[in-house]
Amino acid sequence: MDRSHYLEALEKTGVLPKLAAFNPHVVGTPPLGLDIPTSDIDVVCFAPDADAFACAIWNAFSTQANFRMWQKIKLDRPVVASFAAAGWTIELFGQASPISEQYGWRHFIVEQRLLALGGDIFRAAVMARRNNGMKTEPAFAAVLGLDGDPYQALLSLEGCLDMELTALLKDQGFS
Structure with a gap:
């Protein structure tokens, strides 16, 4: 199957509306424009009730290809599920912490800021590593x-002002 654009894949599967009660946010490389053929689509959710989140995922996506779901053994026991659709692996992550406190979201915001400040040369350097x-x-x-x-x-870096991030980028040869 051909790989569709990540937004098209999300639309086809209805991930965002089906998980609307859990405040889903798409993070990771596709929305940053840094995806490679092996990239997946990551969706982080606020799931204070892990059982309700798992039940919603099961009801909405358990018939999808390669469906898997598990619960991590961490303090807040996040629920993770993945499945294949529209040429992508879609990974759903539900944690009891609000989105703004989740590492996946926090990394995403820092990366987004750096890409905006660093320009095309910085983006190309990150993509080369990817x-x-x-x-x-x-x-x-x-x-x-x-x-x-x-x-x-x-x-x-998340608490840095844009001018501090710009200075870091300049120190590394990105201006």
């Missing part, structure tokens, strides 16, 4: 010369 097999956060961290855990390093 095309060489790097995951998104490690690619950003590598291009920006950030040390340590790339996920934590990106989170450390």
Whole structure:
């Protein structure tokens, strides 16, 4: 099957309206314009009741190809499900934390800001790393010369003003 645009895939599957009660937000590489052929579509949701979220996912998507659902063993026990549709793997993530506090959303916002400030050359540098097999956060961290855990390093930038991010980009040769 040909891979449709990610928004078309979401529309065909009805993911956003079917999960509207859980405030779904699309994050990750497709909306950033950094997707590669192996990228999936990530949807984060606010799911204070894990059982209700799991039930909604089961009722809406359990008949989709390659459907899987599991619950992580973490403090708030997020529910994750994935399935294949329209040439994509769609991954649904429901956590008891509000969207604005979830790591997936927080990484997405930082990456979005950096791409807006860094321009085409910065985007190309991140894409080059992605095309060489790097995951998104490690690619950003590598291009920006950030040390340590790339996920934590990106989170450390979320409180920065645009002028501070611009200075970081300039220090790495992106102006």
